[in-house]
Amino acid sequence: MEKTDKILDLFKNDKDAYHSGEEISASLGISRQALWKHIEKLRETGYAIEAVPHLGYKLLGVPDRVLAPEIKWHLNTKTLGKTVYSYEAVGSTNNIAYKLAEEGAREGTIVIAEEQTKGKGRLGRSWISPDASGIYLSCILRPEILPNEVPAITLVAAVSAVKAIREFSGIKALIKWPNDIIIADRKAGGILTELKAEMDRVNFAVLGIGINVNTKKSNLPKGATSLKEESKSSRDFSRVDLIRAFLEAMDREYLKFKKSGFSAIRSELKSYSCTLGRYVKIATSNGKKVQGKATDINKSGALVIKLDNGTKQLFLSGDVTLLR
Amino acid sequence: MEKTDKILDLFKNDKDAYHSGEEISASLGISRQALWKHIEKLRETGYAIEAVPHLGYKLLGVPDRVLAPEIKWHLNTKTLGKTVYSYEAVGSTNNIAYKLAEEGAREGTIVIAEEQTKGKGRLGRSWISPDASGIYLSCILRPEILPNEVPAITLVAAVSAVKAIREFSGIKALIKWPNDIIIADRKAGGILTELKAEMDRVNFAVLGIGINVNTKKSNLPKGATSLKEESKSSRDFSRVDLIRAFLEAMDREYLKFKKSGFSAIRSELKSYSCTLGRYVKIATSNGKKVQGKATDINKSGALVIKLDNGTKQLFLSGDVTLLR
Numbered sequence: 001m002e003k004t005d006k007i008l009d010l011f012k013n014d015k016d017a018y019h020s021g022e023e024i025s026a027s028l029g030i031s032r033q034a035l036w037k038h039i040e041k042l043r044e045t046g047y048a049i050e051a052v053p054h055l056g057y058k059l060l061g062v063p064d065r066v067l068a069p070e071i072k073w074h075l076n077t078k079t080l081g082k083t084v085y086s087y088e089a090v091g092s093t094n095n096i097a098y099k100l101a102e103e104g105a106r107e108g109t110i111v112i113a114e115e116q117t118k119g120k121g122r123l124g125r126s127w128i129s130p131d132a133s134g135i136y137l138s139c140i141l142r143p144e145i146l147p148n149e150v151p152a153i154t155l156v157a158a159v160s161a162v163k164a165i166r167e168f169s170g171i172k173a174l175i176k177w178p179n180d181i182i183i184a185d186r187k188a189g190g191i192l193t194e195l196k197a198e199m200d201r202v203n204f205a206v207l208g209i210g211i212n213v214n215t216k217k218s219n220l221p222k223g224a225t226s227l228k229e230e231s232k233s234s235r236d237f238s239r240v241d242l243i244r245a246f247l248e249a250m251d252r253e254y255l256k257f258k259k260s261g262f263s264a265i266r267s268e269l270k271s272y273s274c275t276l277g278r279y280v281k282i283a284t285s286n287g288k289k290v291q292g293k294a295t296d297i298n299k300s301g302a303l304v305i306k307l308d309n310g311t312k313q314l315f316l317s318g319d320v321t322l323l324r
Numbered sequence: 325m326e327k328t329d330k331i332l333d334l335f336k337n338d339k340d341a342y343h344s345g346e347e348i349s350a351s352l353g354i355s356r357q358a359l360w361k362h363i364e365k366l367r368e369t370g371y372a373i374e375a376v377p378h379l380g381y382k383l384l385g386v387p388d389r390v391l392a393p394e395i396k397w398h399l400n401t402k403t404l405g406k407t408v409y410s411y412e413a414v415g416s417t418n419n420i421a422y423k424l425a426e427e428g429a430r431e432g433t434i435v436i437a438e439e440q441t442k443g444k445g446r447l448g449r450s451w452i453s454p455d456a457s458g459i460y461l462s463c464i465l466r467p468e469i470l471p472n473e474v475p476a477i478t479l480v481a482a483v484s485a486v487k488a489i490r491e492f493s494g495i496k497a498l499i500k501w502p503n504d505i506i507i508a509d510r511k512a513g514g515i516l517t518e519l520k521a522e523m524d525r526v527n528f529a530v531l532g533i534g535i536n537v538n539t540k541k542s543n544l545p546k547g548a549t550s551l552k553e554e555s556k557s558s559r560d561f562s563r564v565d566l567i568r569a570f571l572e573a574m575d576r577e578y579l580k581f582k583k584s585g586f587s588a589i590r591s592e593l594k595s596y597s598c599t600l601g602r603y604v605k606i607a608t609s610n611g612k613k614v615q616g617k618a619t620d621i622n623k624s625g626a627l628v629i630k631l632d633n634g635t636k637q638l639f640l641s642g643d644v645t646l647l648r
Contacts, residue, residue, distance in 0.1 A: 123525055146610060148472050148640070151523050178523065194527075198518050199475050199502065200609040200641040201447055285524040286470060316472070317524040 003028055004038050005069045008047070011059035012073065020056035065132070066112050070240045077251035079108035080139060087111070089131070091118040094194055094208040097138035101204040102196070107142040108251075112243065119210060122179065122192055123285055133215040134226070135239055138208040139250070143258060147197040150205055151316055152262040152301045154179050154193045157207050159265050160250035161189060162272045165211070168245045169227055169237060174274035177294070177303050178317055181211065182274050185322075186225035188212050209246070213239050262301050270297055275320055280305070284318040291323065327352055328362050329393045332371070335383035336397065344380035388456070390436050394564045401575035403432035404463060411435070413455070415442040418518055418532040421462035425528040426520070431466040432575075436567065443534060446503065446516055447609055457539040458550070459563055462532045463574070467582060471521040474529055475640055476586040476625045478503050478517045481531050483589050484574035485513060486596045489535070492569045493551055493561060498598035501618070501627050502641055505535065506598050509646075510549035512536050533570070537563050586625050594621055599644055604629070608642040615647065 001009070006028055010019055025035045039057060043049055046063025062070060068084040075081050083106065090096055090113040097111040116129030116136045129136045141153060158175045165173040165181070165188075173189075174182045181189030189211040196203040212226035214236045220226065227237055256264040270276060275294045282305060283289045290313060296304040302314040325333070330352055334343055349359045363381060367373055370387025386394060392408040399405050407430065414420055414437040421435040440453035440460045453460045465477060482499045489497040489505070489512075497513075498506045505513030513535040520527040536550035538560045544550065551561055580588040594600060599618045606629060607613045614637060620628040626638040 122522060144610075146640075147474075147519075147521075150471075154523060192522065194520065194522050195471075196518065196520055197471075198446060198516065199478060203518075286468075316470075 002069075003030065003034075004042055007035075007038055007042065008059070008069055009073070011049075011057070015059070018052060018055040018058045024057065064236070064238070064240075066114060066135070066239055066243060068112075071110070071112070071243055071247070075244055076248050077108070078255060080251040080254070081108060081110050081247045082106070083109045085109070085111045087113040089113060089115040089117055092116055092120050092208075093136050093138040094120055094192060094206050097140050097206045097208070098194060098196075101140045101142075101206060105140050107140060109140040110247070111138045112136065116210075120192055120208070121190060127190060127192075127210045128219070128221055128224075129210060130215060130219045133219065134213050135209065135211040135243055135246070137210075137243060137246075138206055141205045141207055141254070143202060143205065143254075145202055146200060147195065147202055149262070149300075150193060150195050150197075150202060151178065152257065153205055153207055154191050155262070155269050155297075155301050156253050156257045156265055157191050157193070157209055157250060159269050159272060160253045161191070161209060161211065161246055163253075163268075164242060164245040164249045165189075165227065167249075168242050169231060171227060171230055173272075175269065175272045176322070177273060177275040177297060177320060178301075183225055183227070183230045185274075186230075187223055188225050188227060188230070211242070211246075213237050213242060263299065266297065266299070266301075269301075273297065275303065275322065279323045281321040281323055282315055282318045283321075284315065288318075294320070326393075327354065327358075328366055328369075331359075331362055331366065332383070332393055333397070335373075335381070339383065342376060342379040342382045346380075348381065388560070388562070388564075390438060390459070390563055390567060392436075395434070395436070395567055395571070399568055400572050401432070402579060404575040404578070405432060405434050405571045406430070407433045409433070409435045411437040413437060413439040413441055416440055416444050416532075417460050417462040418444055418516060418530050421464050421530045421532070422518060422520075425464045425466075425530060429464050431464060433464040434571070435462045436460065440534075444516055444532070445514060451514060451516075451534045452543070452545055452548075453534060454539060454543045457543065458537050459533065459535040459567055459570070461534075461567060461570075462530055465529045465531055465578070467526060467529065467578075469526055470524060471519065471526055473586070473624075474517060474519050474521075474526060475502065476581065477529055477531055478515050479586070479593055479621075479625050480577050480581045480589055481515050481517070481533055481574060483593050483596060484577045485515070485533060485535065485570055487577075487592075488566060488569035488573045489513075489551065491573075492566050493555060495551060495554055497596075499593065499596045500646070501597060501599040501621060501644060502625075507549055507551070507554045509598075510554075511547055512549050512551060512554070535566070535570075537561050537566060587623065590621065590623070590625075593625075597621065599627065599646065602646045603648045605645040605647055606639055606642045607645075608639065612642075618644070 048061035050058045068086040093111045115131040119127035119129035121127040162173045179191040192208040195205040214228045215226040292305040292307040372385035374382045392410040417435045439455040443451035443453035445451040486497045500506045503515040516532040519529040538552045539550040616629040616631040
């Protein structure tokens with residue numbers, strides 16, 4: 001842990017108390033002068049720290065930024081978020097995480113940014129990622145699965161995101177198979193899983209998730225929404241709290257998936273689906289297009305479409321449009 | 325083209341002639357002094373260049389090295405080998421090609437080395453790659469296919485390698501599904517395909533191939549062999565010529581595959597297979613093991629195993645041992 005993280009930990013563990021400079025310096029084994037420099041560094045990052053002569057320091061407020069120590073603080077996970085890299089602006093968190101994974105970063109490593117200048121969606125599309133209003137997070141996973149099982153990772157993340165959003169905000173988020181998070185028929189989030197693989201093993205997967213949290217509709221593409229736009233409250237949501245809720249949910253769901261496979265999350269996925277039971281159009285990246293009723297998500301995570309002529313077709317991925 | 329490549333081109337286009345320094349310098353638009361430096365550079369690389377006063381220069385011999393200009397010279401391909409990076413010793417040609425692909429290298433770019441110090445096989449195994457005796461080549465491909473179609477790339481390369489070896493040496497090489505090249509029941513080559521992908525598209529694939537060409541048995545692992553060990557000739561094979569034969573074969577087969585899919589190469593693959601019709605043991609990377617008769621390679625490239633109880637199982641990858 002860095003010294004500044006330790007100071008924050010001291011403050012947070014006894015929120016209402018003043019902590020004397022003497023006490024903190026002694027506990028960290030540093031000089032009063034060094035402590036003062038760390039306090040200044042924290043203030044520059046946005047932490048509001050009061051200093052009262054003869055009493056000491058007190059933490060008055062934390063910045064509304066997705067900072068690593070805020071995300072990691074007493075995070076209740078086994079794997080996810082043990083290492084967190086947080087950035088101001090990046091091109092794409094997935095690209096950074098992919099490079100870290102190639103260099104050997106451990107499973108569960110998180111990359112997060114306030115803003116993405118080249119946020120990525122599926123199939124080379126862009127993901128609008130305005131500054132300090134959404135969650136733009138990537139996670140390095142190293143599951144011992146075959147490449148054709150990787151689509152399940154996207155579904156595990158979708159279930160985790162929807163659970164986290166519901167618990168955190170009460171908003172009834174749904175999943176549009178395979179990778180969209182939907183609120184009130186509008187897109188509030190999306191997942192992009194990228195992988196490095198051989199034929200019979202996955203070297204690693206990078207799970208990227210974008211959630212529009214406090215983003216104003218005017219900053220979003222058509223058909224998109226954000227948690228704040230769909231909530232009754234005028235207050236901003238804490239992105240750090242939602243990130244923590246997502247990481248804790250994903251940590252649990254991913255562990256279940258690693259133990260028992262996709263079946264472990266299938267029924268929950270189906271219960272959160274806004275696709276099942278609907279008449280849909282699906283277009284695949286190799287140019288196939290069909291219409292029919294989405295009747296099931298099968299044991300492998302494939303969407304089952306019942307065509308008008310009664311035959312059923314399976315899809316492992318594709319763009320779904322809900323028709324009626 | 326580099327100046328040295330242009331000089332080689334001049335020599336090769338009229339092999340028996342002496343080329344005057346004046347003529348070459350004029351044709352390249354450089355000084356006699358600069359020409360002399362290029363000639364020295366070529367000699368250092370191993371080219372035998374005679375210089376006769378009043379007559380000029382003549383190419384007497386090319387080095388037995390896998391040099392880019394030798395591989396590219398009048399290579400009859402549409403896509404493969406337009407760009408060739410050749411190295412002395414590298415860790416792994418696949419790793420270098422993967423990085424180049426991430427940086428945007430075009431389809432067909434080749435990475436080749438005299439020696440690999442960390443040659444890779446499937447599932448993190450090593451591929452013994454002693455200096456100047458085998459082919460260690462990686463090729464960047466950008467096929468517009470789904471990730472689950474990528475195993476076919478390995479099979480396309482296997483067919484191409486076997487065709488090239490047969491045409492080049494007359495040796496009856498066979499394919500042990502999915503990725504081994506077999507001569508007289510021993511392993512003479514292998515293929516490792518790695519990919520970067522999303523759920524519904526392949527960003528790129530790196531096709532790595534290793535062929536034991538002139539390698540002595542004492543330098544090979546148990547059960548392995550080389551073309552030279554299996555040939556009656558005591559002469560070394562030209563690795564450059566075999567590389568060129570492979571690239572030309574692969575260029576044709578890959579084009580067929582891109583046009584018509586795996587079906588375009590399926591019957592040839594089956595005819596070169598040493599697996600079909602045999603009683604085999606297959607072990608998959610997720611721990612599954614079965615025994616039975618290998619009866620077919622299906623439309624997707626999967627191996628069909630008929631178990632003792634008569635039921636059939638499909639395998640997309642795995643380690644096959646030929647039992648009887």
